[in-house]
Amino acid sequence: MKHASISALACLLAAAWLAGCGRSDAPAPAPPPAAGSAGPALTIGVSFETLQTGFWVASLDAFKAELGRRNLKMIQAIADGDANRQIEQVKNFITRKVDGIVMVPKDAKACLPVIKAANAAHIPIVLFNRPPDKSDAKSTAVVADNFALTKETVTYMIGEARKTGRKHKAMVLIGDLGDINAIGRRDGFEAAVREAPETIEVVARVPTEWNQEKAQAGVVNALQAHPDLSFIFTSSDFLFPSIVSALTGAGKYKKVGEPGHVLLGGFDGDATAWQMLADGYLDATGVQDVYFEVEACVNAILDARAGKPVPEIVKDPGFVIHQGNLKEKSARMWGAKK
Amino acid sequence: MTAAATTHPQPEAASLPVRLLRSEHLVLLLSALYFLALAPFTPGFASVGNLGNLLSTLLPLFVAAMGQTVVLIVGGIDLSATSIIALCSITGAAVASGDQGWLAGSPLAVPAALAAMLAVGGLVGLFNGLAITRFRMPPFIVTLTTMMFFSGLAIWLTRSRNIGQLPAAFNALGGKTWLTLLLCLPLAAGAHFMLSRSVWGRWLYATGHNPRAALVSGVPVAGVVVSAYVVAGLLAAVAAVLYTGQAESGSPVLAQRLLLDIVGATVIGGASLFGGRGRILWTLCGVVFLKLIDNSLNLLDLSHFTIMMVKGGVILLAAMLDALRRRLG
Known part of the structure; x- marks a missing residue:
């Protein structure tokens, strides 16, 4: 029994290892079809670092409303303030082959590995409210000025x-x-x-x-x-x-x-x-202006999918x-x- | 036969639920059942990509939980594990960063960073162990206060700023799953061997079961406790290497929210909060089970609050099972 359970665990881990090893060397999937082409509703993965304050809760609600209004499917993940958990969650989005990713990063540096992973999978990624550090990873950030x-x-x-x-x-x-x-x-x-x-x-x-x-x-x-x-x-x-x-x-x-x-x-x-x-x-x-920022995020994803140029930074002027x-x-x- | 396995003889006529409760393989069985039950309904759960993700995030937690296992066996607890991870993370990054690192650009940057991280982890563990044994302070209070102190120190040293531009070789340790696995496998095998086959392992279990009896039997109890915390600190440092490599940056708040996962996975695996019981393989099962729950609930698109409630409930159930096992003998 003891040896059987060790063997079972070893098999489970071996399968996961092969999956893990295969993943890093796997060829990137083909670029997604252009927006507007007939097919099932697009799925957008929305990853928030936290829902600690009313601003983030209102923003998540605004995303639900905006994506619903455009008949886009939304899947969400909240990282509870943990950058590594957020990396895992966004990688989950990528393995589920979502059509676009919106991310409120925990911080400007730790988000770079997932932006690179999204780039490699040809999935447009937009950062909501917090820009990333300078790097060769490609993303759009929608931020208040x-x-x-x-x-x-x-x-x-x-x-x-x-x-x-x-x-x-x-x-x-x-x-x-x-x-x-x-x-x-x-x-x-x-x-x-x-x-x-x-x-x-x-x-x-x-x-x-x-x-x-x-x-x-x-x-x-x-x-x-x-x-x-x-x-x-x-x-x-x-x-x-x-x-x-x-x-x-x-x-x-x-x-x-x-x-x-x-x-x-x-x-x-x-x-x-x-x-x-x-x-x-x-x-x-x-x-x-949460509604401006949310709309700009969704526009950026759809524009990127359509092959249109998307700016690196979209500024929300806000108001007093x-x-x-x-x-x-x-x-x-x-x-x-x- | 290990000390943990010698705990109590099982009555022959025990019912199936009781036998299951006592079984070393309960968590593994639950993990397999959970996986099989949810795979058909959870999008992407059984996909190759998801299993790879699961493994890459499971390994650092496993390393940290191994350290917690050693400390729990000896009858203690290490609440400072997350602050050790954070402090080691910024230490390694401060040494190796290409931006502002002390050894920026040097070929020695990565080995020096790793050595510095291990040294910091070991020293904090040593401090915990000495405070507990020399001053006879409860491990809960000692490690709670060191958690607060070293978390604050990490934030103060960095002024809350992350440190990026780490060498690719360093990032690969946590970012390349196969490399992470190559690092973790011998570590786990070594820890398993030390616990199950070495004199030190027997001393740990004996101390956890009954420190007075262990002392009378000639076990150097104080030294054993100190060594357990040092090992936990070193393993937290290795976890820091993996987490920092994954995030490609050193962070003063790295792993800040992971304490529940570290202790929870260890307890779910079967290590006893009362000491004297625990194994590396059990901890691996606990980590696998906790990550399966976390991963599947995320994939099911459940809200953050639901996931937290389910995870909390599972860990509470595991702690109750631990208490029940003790009552059943």
Whole structure:
């Protein structure tokens, strides 16, 4: 019995080994038929690194809706923040011979092996919201213009700060610096405040690594060190609950226009930010246009399949929503959707 | 006959379910049944390509789980395995990276990176083992705190940034399945031999069963425990080589979410959380079973939350089976 089970396991592994060895040397499959040709519905594999925040959940829902609207079949995989698991999942897509891949990579470097694998299998691959590192691997990335949109948002906040006629002490919550989006947002903030030294003095830069607990601890510490802090920008709206909690604890959570109001700004456009805008607590947030980005991803895959040229980067200009344009812009804000 | 196999004589009149529960081959049987049951309904599950994918992702987990097996046998647990993998990953990448590596472009880059990774893994294991034996601290607390410390250290050292541009020879260790297998097979055979045929293996089981009795019998218990953690650290370092090669970059958060898989696969395989029981072959079965579940549920296009719930349920069931086996004797 013991030897039989060892033999059975050995056979199973041997089969898998042969499969594994064969795989690396196997010739690439033929290029897919051009889009528009008659045949079964195309299948698109959608791989998300995480569903940790409302932005990713809303984006996945938008993909389901957009692909459904175009009669495309979607299969999904979530990597739970694990780059190696994501590599495995996208390779699964490739072995299932999907017609296109959309990927939110865990990071810019670890996604390169799977982009190369998709290239070898002639499957178009589009990166949603996070671009890859420079390499010879071919893909399209649809990304928000993090730098420009953040700069525009912070510039609006600075304009509101100027109206108070005094200088403000500012804090910025910085994301995970392994994420190029976080770097773009940090740089956009710095560029905006550099142009307004007479209005803004940055006294706290809180590294959050996209972690709410770290954000809350950082904000509480900064508020203790600088009780007169009156200007806060967060690199992502999902950190607002931490900021609100810390401000409430310090008795500084006031509506726009009320005495002692701390100017608040963010990035993303999630449901929390929408509620804070609607309730009058939030000054502005830079909104990533999820629907534009999702549509651009699907277009890029279909264009690539049709042999049309596809740019390496498609930029989502996004928009700034604030108390002055709330009604006009809310229809396009993904966080405002019920 | 190994120490694990000598645990308890089976009563002759035991019923089939009881015999199955006690069987060393339960997980292998479940894996085969699961595969056969799902293959017709799961698109691509039995395809050559998918089996290749499965193998390439199974091997690094198996190496990490082998280390966990050794530690569980001795009655401990190593929660720091994932942070060792992350720390080794950035260490190797920092040495070998063509971008900013200390030995960028040197022909010694890859061997030096491998040596550095093994040294880091071994040293963290040594620290764990010494803290547990010298200060008589619970393994759970020691390895939990070292997990936190070394995870934080890896992120602090790299400022959260991944390190890329690794040499092709390094990437091949994790990226080429046949090469990974060639690395893992002798490692597994060696670990199996050491556990089942060597004096050190017998000491491990004896220490795990009853450390006091082992000490009275002349087993150097403290040294055995320390050696188990060193071996676990070294195997975590090898897993780091494979994971880093797969991702073609060193990451300070590499394997951060893998602890459940590492401990889970080991326990599913039959290693006891109470010590004194476990084998490399059983762990391989546990890894195969866990990866089959993971892979098939993904291919079935189930939601992430469903997959997490099913995996958690299976690991819980395995832990319950472990407790039941102990009660059945």
